[in-house]
Amino acid sequence: MAAATVEQGLTRVIGIDGAEDRRPDGLDDLALLGIHRSLVALRAYDERSVVYHRQGRIGTYAIFHGHEAIQAGAVHALERRDWIFPSYRESAIGLLRGLPAATILQWWRGHPAGWWSPDEVNVASICVPVATHVPHAAGLAWGLRLKGTDAVAVALFGDGATSEGAFHEGANIAAVTKAPLVLLCNNNQWAISTPLSTQTAAATLADKALGYGMPALRVDGHDVLAVLEAVRDGVSRARAGLGPTFVEAVTYRTAPHGTADDPSLYLDPKRVATEEERDCVSLYEGYLRRLGLLDDETAAAVREEALATMREAIEAAESEPLPGPELVFEHAYADPPATLARDLDELRSAYA
Ligand SMILES: Cc1ncc(C[n+]2csc(CCOP(=O)(O)OP(=O)(O)O)c2C)c(N)n1
Numbered sequence: 001m002a003a004a005t006v007e008q009g010l011t012r013v014i015g016i017d018g019a020e021d022r023r024p025d026g027l028d029d030l031a032l033l034g035i036h037r038s039l040v041a042l043r044a045y046d047e048r049s050v051v052y053h054r055q056g057r058i059g060t061y062a063i064f065h066g067h068e069a070i071q072a073g074a075v076h077a078l079e080r081r082d083w084i085f086p087s088y089r090e091s092a093i094g095l096l097r098g099l100p101a102a103t104i105l106q107w108w109r110g111h112p113a114g115w116w117s118p119d120e121v122n123v124a125s126i127c128v129p130v131a132t133h134v135p136h137a138a139g140l141a142w143g144l145r146l147k148g149t150d151a152v153a154v155a156l157f158g159d160g161a162t163s164e165g166a167f168h169e170g171a172n173i174a175a176v177t178k179a180p181l182v183l184l185c186n187n188n189q190w191a192i193s194t195p196l197s198t199q200t201a202a203a204t205l206a207d208k209a210l211g212y213g214m215p216a217l218r219v220d221g222h223d224v225l226a227v228l229e230a231v232r233d234g235v236s237r238a239r240a241g242l243g244p245t246f247v248e249a250v251t252y253r254t255a256p257h258g259t260a261d262d263p264s265l266y267l268d269p270k271r272v273a274t275e276e277e278r279d280c281v282s283l284y285e286g287y288l289r290r291l292g293l294l295d296d297e298t299a300a301a302v303r304e305e306a307l308a309t310m311r312e313a314i315e316a317a318e319s320e321p322l323p324g325p326e327l328v329f330e331h332a333y334a335d336p337p338a339t340l341a342r343d344l345d346e347l348r349s350a351y352a
Protein backbone atom coordinates (compact mmCIF):
# COMPACT_ATOMS: atom_id res chain seq x y z
CA MET A 1 0.00 0.00 0.00
CA ALA A 2 1.61 3.29 -1.13
CA ALA A 3 1.54 6.46 0.97
CA ALA A 4 -1.67 8.05 -0.25
CA THR A 5 -3.48 5.97 -2.81
CA VAL A 6 -6.99 4.65 -3.06
CA GLU A 7 -7.58 1.13 -4.31
CA GLN A 8 -10.76 1.49 -6.33
CA GLY A 9 -12.00 -2.11 -6.60
CA LEU A 10 -13.54 -3.99 -3.69
CA THR A 11 -11.12 -6.48 -2.19
CA ARG A 12 -12.50 -9.90 -1.26
CA VAL A 13 -11.11 -13.00 0.40
CA ILE A 14 -14.17 -15.23 0.36
CA GLY A 15 -14.90 -16.57 -3.12
CA ILE A 16 -17.96 -14.61 -4.17
CA ASP A 17 -19.49 -14.96 -7.65
CA GLY A 18 -17.40 -18.01 -8.51
CA ALA A 19 -14.02 -16.61 -7.42
CA GLU A 20 -11.55 -18.79 -5.47
CA ASP A 21 -11.52 -18.66 -1.67
CA ARG A 22 -8.30 -17.47 -0.06
CA ARG A 23 -7.05 -17.88 3.48
CA PRO A 24 -5.47 -14.77 5.01
CA ASP A 25 -1.96 -15.26 6.36
CA GLY A 26 -1.69 -16.24 9.97
CA LEU A 27 -5.27 -17.47 10.47
CA ASP A 28 -5.35 -21.10 11.58
CA ASP A 29 -8.51 -23.20 11.86
CA LEU A 30 -9.08 -22.13 15.45
CA ALA A 31 -8.84 -18.46 14.52
CA LEU A 32 -11.29 -18.95 11.64
CA LEU A 33 -13.76 -20.63 13.99
CA GLY A 34 -13.33 -17.84 16.54
CA ILE A 35 -14.38 -15.33 13.89
CA HIS A 36 -17.48 -17.45 13.24
CA ARG A 37 -18.43 -17.41 16.93
CA SER A 38 -18.08 -13.62 16.94
CA LEU A 39 -20.29 -13.22 13.88
CA VAL A 40 -22.96 -15.47 15.37
CA ALA A 41 -22.79 -13.74 18.77
CA LEU A 42 -23.40 -10.38 17.07
CA ARG A 43 -26.19 -11.79 14.88
CA ALA A 44 -27.94 -13.31 17.88
CA TYR A 45 -27.56 -10.10 19.88
CA ASP A 46 -29.09 -8.08 17.05
CA GLU A 47 -31.95 -10.46 16.25
CA ARG A 48 -32.96 -10.82 19.88
CA SER A 49 -32.69 -7.07 20.48
CA VAL A 50 -35.26 -6.37 17.78
CA VAL A 51 -37.59 -8.87 19.50
CA TYR A 52 -36.91 -7.38 22.95
CA HIS A 53 -37.72 -3.97 21.55
CA ARG A 54 -41.00 -5.19 20.10
CA GLN A 55 -41.80 -6.72 23.48
CA GLY A 56 -41.13 -3.39 25.19
CA ARG A 57 -38.13 -4.71 27.08
CA ILE A 58 -35.50 -2.36 25.57
CA GLY A 59 -35.86 1.13 24.09
CA THR A 60 -35.25 2.33 20.54
CA TYR A 61 -32.56 0.16 19.02
CA ALA A 62 -30.15 0.68 16.07
CA ILE A 63 -30.27 -2.58 14.11
CA PHE A 64 -26.94 -3.81 12.70
CA HIS A 65 -28.11 -6.78 10.66
CA GLY A 66 -25.61 -7.23 7.80
CA HIS A 67 -22.90 -5.18 9.51
CA GLU A 68 -21.56 -8.05 11.63
CA ALA A 69 -18.70 -8.80 9.22
CA ILE A 70 -17.37 -5.25 9.48
CA GLN A 71 -17.47 -5.35 13.27
CA ALA A 72 -16.07 -8.86 13.75
CA GLY A 73 -13.47 -8.33 11.02
CA ALA A 74 -12.21 -5.23 12.79
CA VAL A 75 -12.01 -6.76 16.26
CA HIS A 76 -10.21 -9.86 15.01
CA ALA A 77 -7.60 -7.65 13.35
CA LEU A 78 -6.73 -6.07 16.70
CA GLU A 79 -4.82 -7.04 19.80
CA ARG A 80 -6.45 -6.73 23.20
CA ARG A 81 -4.40 -3.59 23.97
CA ASP A 82 -5.88 -1.76 20.98
CA TRP A 83 -8.83 0.59 21.32
CA ILE A 84 -12.25 0.48 19.68
CA PHE A 85 -14.47 3.57 19.22
CA PRO A 86 -17.98 2.42 18.30
CA SER A 87 -20.96 4.39 17.03
CA TYR A 88 -24.55 3.40 17.89
CA ARG A 89 -24.38 0.98 14.91
CA GLU A 90 -21.65 -1.00 16.69
CA SER A 91 -23.29 -0.90 20.11
CA ALA A 92 -22.60 -4.58 20.80
CA ILE A 93 -19.01 -4.70 19.56
CA GLY A 94 -17.87 -4.83 23.21
CA LEU A 95 -19.29 -8.37 23.38
CA LEU A 96 -16.22 -9.40 21.39
CA ARG A 97 -14.05 -7.91 24.13
CA GLY A 98 -15.89 -9.78 26.88
CA LEU A 99 -18.47 -7.15 27.88
CA PRO A 100 -21.57 -8.91 29.23
CA ALA A 101 -24.55 -8.76 26.85
CA ALA A 102 -26.63 -7.64 29.87
CA THR A 103 -24.53 -4.46 30.16
CA ILE A 104 -25.18 -3.51 26.55
CA LEU A 105 -28.88 -4.35 26.84
CA GLN A 106 -29.01 -2.05 29.87
CA TRP A 107 -27.57 0.74 27.73
CA TRP A 108 -30.51 0.33 25.36
CA ARG A 109 -32.86 0.19 28.37
CA GLY A 110 -31.50 3.54 29.56
CA HIS A 111 -30.43 1.88 32.80
CA PRO A 112 -27.36 3.31 34.57
CA ALA A 113 -25.83 -0.19 34.63
CA GLY A 114 -25.57 0.10 30.85
CA TRP A 115 -22.13 1.59 30.95
CA TRP A 116 -18.61 0.36 31.45
CA SER A 117 -15.28 1.89 32.24
CA PRO A 118 -13.68 2.17 28.78
CA ASP A 119 -10.18 1.31 29.94
CA GLU A 120 -11.31 -2.06 31.32
CA VAL A 121 -12.00 -3.38 27.83
CA ASN A 122 -10.44 -0.68 25.64
CA VAL A 123 -13.85 0.00 24.14
CA ALA A 124 -14.95 3.64 24.28
CA SER A 125 -18.53 4.62 25.11
CA ILE A 126 -21.09 4.14 22.36
CA CYS A 127 -21.24 7.38 20.37
CA VAL A 128 -24.68 8.57 19.28
CA PRO A 129 -23.84 11.97 17.75
CA VAL A 130 -22.71 11.20 14.21
CA ALA A 131 -18.89 11.30 13.84
CA THR A 132 -18.02 13.08 17.09
CA HIS A 133 -16.04 10.05 18.25
CA VAL A 134 -13.63 10.37 15.31
CA PRO A 135 -11.65 13.25 16.89
CA HIS A 136 -11.85 11.44 20.26
CA ALA A 137 -10.29 8.36 18.67
CA ALA A 138 -7.66 10.49 16.91
CA GLY A 139 -6.76 12.15 20.19
CA LEU A 140 -6.54 8.91 22.10
CA ALA A 141 -4.46 7.32 19.34
CA TRP A 142 -2.09 10.30 19.28
CA GLY A 143 -1.80 9.95 23.06
CA LEU A 144 -0.91 6.27 22.72
CA ARG A 145 1.90 7.28 20.36
CA LEU A 146 3.13 10.05 22.67
CA LYS A 147 3.25 7.54 25.51
CA GLY A 148 5.50 5.33 23.41
CA THR A 149 3.16 2.31 23.28
CA ASP A 150 2.51 0.48 20.05
CA ALA A 151 -1.24 0.20 20.67
CA VAL A 152 -3.62 1.57 18.04
CA ALA A 153 -7.24 2.69 17.83
CA VAL A 154 -10.04 1.94 15.39
CA ALA A 155 -13.02 4.26 14.95
CA LEU A 156 -16.15 2.87 13.30
CA PHE A 157 -18.63 5.22 11.64
CA GLY A 158 -20.99 5.38 8.69
CA ASP A 159 -21.05 6.84 5.19
CA GLY A 160 -23.12 9.79 6.42
CA ALA A 161 -20.50 10.50 9.07
CA THR A 162 -17.98 11.37 6.36
CA SER A 163 -20.04 14.52 5.62
CA GLU A 164 -19.68 15.75 9.20
CA GLY A 165 -17.09 18.31 10.26
CA ALA A 166 -15.98 16.11 13.15
CA PHE A 167 -14.92 13.38 10.73
CA HIS A 168 -12.75 15.81 8.75
CA GLU A 169 -11.22 17.39 11.83
CA GLY A 170 -10.44 13.96 13.27
CA ALA A 171 -8.99 12.62 10.02
CA ASN A 172 -6.83 15.71 9.57
CA ILE A 173 -5.38 15.80 13.07
CA ALA A 174 -4.76 12.03 12.97
CA ALA A 175 -2.82 12.35 9.71
CA VAL A 176 -0.83 15.41 10.81
CA THR A 177 0.17 13.78 14.10
CA LYS A 178 0.67 10.34 12.53
CA ALA A 179 -1.76 9.00 15.10
CA PRO A 180 -2.00 5.20 15.06
CA LEU A 181 -5.62 5.10 13.92
CA VAL A 182 -7.74 3.10 11.52
CA LEU A 183 -10.79 4.96 10.27
CA LEU A 184 -13.24 2.19 9.45
CA CYS A 185 -16.23 3.44 7.49
CA ASN A 186 -19.28 1.23 7.25
CA ASN A 187 -20.62 2.35 3.89
CA ASN A 188 -24.10 0.86 4.12
CA GLN A 189 -25.20 3.38 1.50
CA TRP A 190 -27.82 5.03 3.68
CA ALA A 191 -27.86 7.71 6.35
CA ILE A 192 -31.33 6.93 7.66
CA SER A 193 -33.29 7.68 4.44
CA THR A 194 -30.58 9.69 2.65
CA PRO A 195 -28.93 7.58 -0.05
CA LEU A 196 -25.22 7.75 -0.74
CA SER A 197 -25.93 9.42 -4.11
CA THR A 198 -27.25 12.55 -2.38
CA GLN A 199 -24.80 12.28 0.53
CA THR A 200 -21.67 12.98 -1.49
CA ALA A 201 -20.40 13.88 -4.94
CA ALA A 202 -17.17 11.94 -4.32
CA ALA A 203 -16.71 8.84 -6.49
CA THR A 204 -15.87 6.80 -3.39
CA LEU A 205 -15.75 7.58 0.30
CA ALA A 206 -12.18 6.33 0.31
CA ASP A 207 -11.30 9.27 -1.97
CA LYS A 208 -11.84 11.57 1.00
CA ALA A 209 -8.77 10.09 2.68
CA LEU A 210 -6.52 11.46 -0.06
CA GLY A 211 -7.16 15.04 0.99
CA TYR A 212 -5.61 14.23 4.34
CA GLY A 213 -2.64 12.39 2.89
CA MET A 214 -3.61 8.98 4.15
CA PRO A 215 -4.00 5.77 2.18
CA ALA A 216 -7.35 4.07 1.80
CA LEU A 217 -8.58 0.59 1.09
CA ARG A 218 -12.01 -0.46 -0.19
CA VAL A 219 -13.32 -3.87 0.73
CA ASP A 220 -16.49 -5.87 0.41
CA GLY A 221 -18.15 -5.32 3.77
CA HIS A 222 -20.02 -8.63 3.45
CA ASP A 223 -16.68 -10.43 3.63
CA VAL A 224 -15.40 -10.63 7.19
CA LEU A 225 -11.95 -11.77 6.10
CA ALA A 226 -11.55 -8.93 3.61
CA VAL A 227 -12.38 -6.46 6.38
CA LEU A 228 -9.97 -8.22 8.72
CA GLU A 229 -7.12 -8.08 6.18
CA ALA A 230 -7.68 -4.40 5.41
CA VAL A 231 -7.90 -3.37 9.06
CA ARG A 232 -4.82 -5.49 9.77
CA ASP A 233 -2.93 -3.60 7.04
CA GLY A 234 -3.99 -0.33 8.62
CA VAL A 235 -2.99 -1.57 12.06
CA SER A 236 0.48 -2.60 10.80
CA ARG A 237 1.04 0.84 9.30
CA ALA A 238 -0.16 2.46 12.49
CA ARG A 239 2.10 0.33 14.72
CA ALA A 240 5.03 1.12 12.44
CA GLY A 241 4.50 4.85 13.08
CA LEU A 242 3.16 5.56 9.59
CA GLY A 243 -0.09 7.13 10.75
CA PRO A 244 -3.76 6.55 9.97
CA THR A 245 -5.44 4.51 7.23
CA PHE A 246 -9.00 4.79 5.95
CA VAL A 247 -10.89 1.59 5.25
CA GLU A 248 -14.19 1.77 3.37
CA ALA A 249 -16.18 -1.41 3.92
CA VAL A 250 -19.02 -1.43 1.42
CA THR A 251 -22.25 -3.11 2.39
CA TYR A 252 -25.94 -2.34 2.10
CA ARG A 253 -28.37 -1.69 4.91
CA THR A 254 -31.20 -4.15 4.30
CA ALA A 255 -32.79 -3.61 7.72
CA PRO A 256 -34.43 -0.46 9.06
CA HIS A 257 -32.08 2.26 10.37
CA GLY A 258 -33.49 1.52 13.79
CA THR A 259 -36.62 0.28 15.44
CA ALA A 260 -38.29 3.68 14.94
CA ASP A 261 -37.78 3.71 11.17
CA ASP A 262 -40.10 2.64 8.33
CA PRO A 263 -37.76 1.76 5.44
CA SER A 264 -40.64 0.69 3.17
CA LEU A 265 -40.83 4.41 2.32
CA TYR A 266 -37.41 4.40 0.67
CA LEU A 267 -35.81 0.91 0.42
CA ASP A 268 -36.32 -1.11 -2.75
CA PRO A 269 -37.43 -4.62 -1.69
CA LYS A 270 -35.80 -6.17 -4.80
CA ARG A 271 -32.42 -4.69 -3.91
CA VAL A 272 -32.88 -5.87 -0.32
CA ALA A 273 -33.56 -9.42 -1.51
CA THR A 274 -30.47 -9.40 -3.76
CA GLU A 275 -28.26 -8.09 -0.98
CA GLU A 276 -29.63 -10.64 1.47
CA GLU A 277 -28.40 -13.41 -0.85
CA ARG A 278 -24.90 -12.25 0.16
CA ASP A 279 -25.63 -12.13 3.86
CA CYS A 280 -22.30 -11.88 5.67
CA VAL A 281 -22.90 -14.67 8.17
CA SER A 282 -24.12 -17.13 5.52
CA LEU A 283 -21.20 -16.20 3.24
CA TYR A 284 -18.70 -16.97 5.98
CA GLU A 285 -20.46 -20.20 6.95
CA GLY A 286 -20.24 -21.28 3.29
CA TYR A 287 -16.50 -20.55 3.33
CA LEU A 288 -15.97 -22.58 6.51
CA ARG A 289 -18.03 -25.46 5.11
CA ARG A 290 -15.89 -25.52 1.95
CA LEU A 291 -12.83 -25.75 4.19
CA GLY A 292 -14.46 -28.65 6.07
CA LEU A 293 -14.48 -26.65 9.32
CA LEU A 294 -18.25 -26.33 9.81
CA ASP A 295 -21.20 -28.68 9.54
CA ASP A 296 -24.89 -28.33 10.41
CA GLU A 297 -24.40 -29.67 13.91
CA THR A 298 -21.58 -27.27 14.83
CA ALA A 299 -23.39 -24.32 13.25
CA ALA A 300 -26.52 -25.11 15.28
CA ALA A 301 -24.50 -25.50 18.49
CA VAL A 302 -22.75 -22.14 18.03
CA ARG A 303 -26.07 -20.44 17.39
CA GLU A 304 -27.74 -22.10 20.38
CA GLU A 305 -24.91 -20.97 22.65
CA ALA A 306 -25.29 -17.39 21.42
CA LEU A 307 -29.06 -17.47 21.93
CA ALA A 308 -28.65 -18.91 25.43
CA THR A 309 -26.31 -16.01 26.25
CA MET A 310 -29.01 -13.59 25.16
CA ARG A 311 -31.74 -15.32 27.20
CA GLU A 312 -29.58 -15.10 30.31
CA ALA A 313 -28.59 -11.51 29.53
CA ILE A 314 -32.11 -10.13 29.20
CA GLU A 315 -33.09 -11.90 32.39
CA ALA A 316 -30.09 -10.44 34.22
CA ALA A 317 -30.83 -6.96 32.85
CA GLU A 318 -34.47 -7.09 33.86
CA SER A 319 -33.77 -8.39 37.33
CA GLU A 320 -31.61 -5.38 38.15
CA PRO A 321 -33.59 -2.83 40.23
CA LEU A 322 -34.55 0.40 38.50
CA PRO A 323 -32.78 3.51 39.79
CA GLY A 324 -34.64 6.14 41.81
CA PRO A 325 -35.54 9.47 40.18
CA GLU A 326 -32.86 11.30 42.21
CA LEU A 327 -30.25 9.75 39.92
CA VAL A 328 -31.13 12.39 37.32
CA PHE A 329 -29.57 15.02 39.59
CA GLU A 330 -26.97 13.03 41.44
CA HIS A 331 -23.97 13.68 39.24
CA ALA A 332 -25.01 17.06 37.87
CA TYR A 333 -23.61 19.41 40.56
CA ALA A 334 -20.78 19.35 43.10
CA ASP A 335 -22.85 21.87 45.15
CA PRO A 336 -26.51 21.47 44.24
CA PRO A 337 -28.47 24.76 44.26
CA ALA A 338 -31.29 25.00 46.81
CA THR A 339 -33.94 24.94 44.08
CA LEU A 340 -32.91 21.43 43.15
CA ALA A 341 -34.43 19.97 46.31
CA ARG A 342 -37.80 21.34 45.24
CA ASP A 343 -37.40 19.94 41.74
CA LEU A 344 -36.44 16.58 43.16
CA ASP A 345 -39.53 16.52 45.40
CA GLU A 346 -41.66 17.27 42.39
CA LEU A 347 -40.02 14.48 40.42
CA ARG A 348 -40.47 12.03 43.30
CA SER A 349 -44.16 12.85 43.56
CA ALA A 350 -44.53 12.27 39.81
CA TYR A 351 -42.99 8.81 40.30
CA ALA A 352 -44.99 7.94 43.42
C1 LIG B 1 -24.50 15.13 14.84
C2 LIG B 1 -25.73 14.35 14.55
N1 LIG B 1 -26.57 14.76 13.59
C3 LIG B 1 -27.68 14.04 13.30
C4 LIG B 1 -27.97 12.90 14.00
C5 LIG B 1 -29.21 12.09 13.65
N2 LIG B 1 -28.77 10.85 12.97
C6 LIG B 1 -28.69 9.68 13.64
S1 LIG B 1 -28.10 8.45 12.67
C7 LIG B 1 -27.99 9.45 11.34
C8 LIG B 1 -27.49 8.90 10.01
C9 LIG B 1 -26.07 8.50 10.04
O1 LIG B 1 -25.78 7.77 8.89
P1 LIG B 1 -24.40 7.05 8.69
O2 LIG B 1 -23.29 7.93 9.16
O3 LIG B 1 -24.35 6.58 7.29
O4 LIG B 1 -24.43 5.82 9.70
P2 LIG B 1 -25.41 4.55 9.71
O5 LIG B 1 -26.55 4.92 10.61
O6 LIG B 1 -25.86 4.28 8.31
O7 LIG B 1 -24.60 3.42 10.27
C10 LIG B 1 -28.39 10.75 11.66
C11 LIG B 1 -28.41 11.87 10.70
C12 LIG B 1 -27.08 12.51 15.01
N3 LIG B 1 -27.25 11.39 15.73
N4 LIG B 1 -25.96 13.24 15.27
Ligand SMILES: [Mg+2]
Residues within 6 Å of the ligand: 158, 159, 160, 186, 187, 188, 189, 190, 191, 192
Ligand atom coordinates in the same frame (compact mmCIF):
# COMPACT_ATOMS: atom_id res chain seq x y z
MG1 LIG C 1 -24.88 4.69 6.55
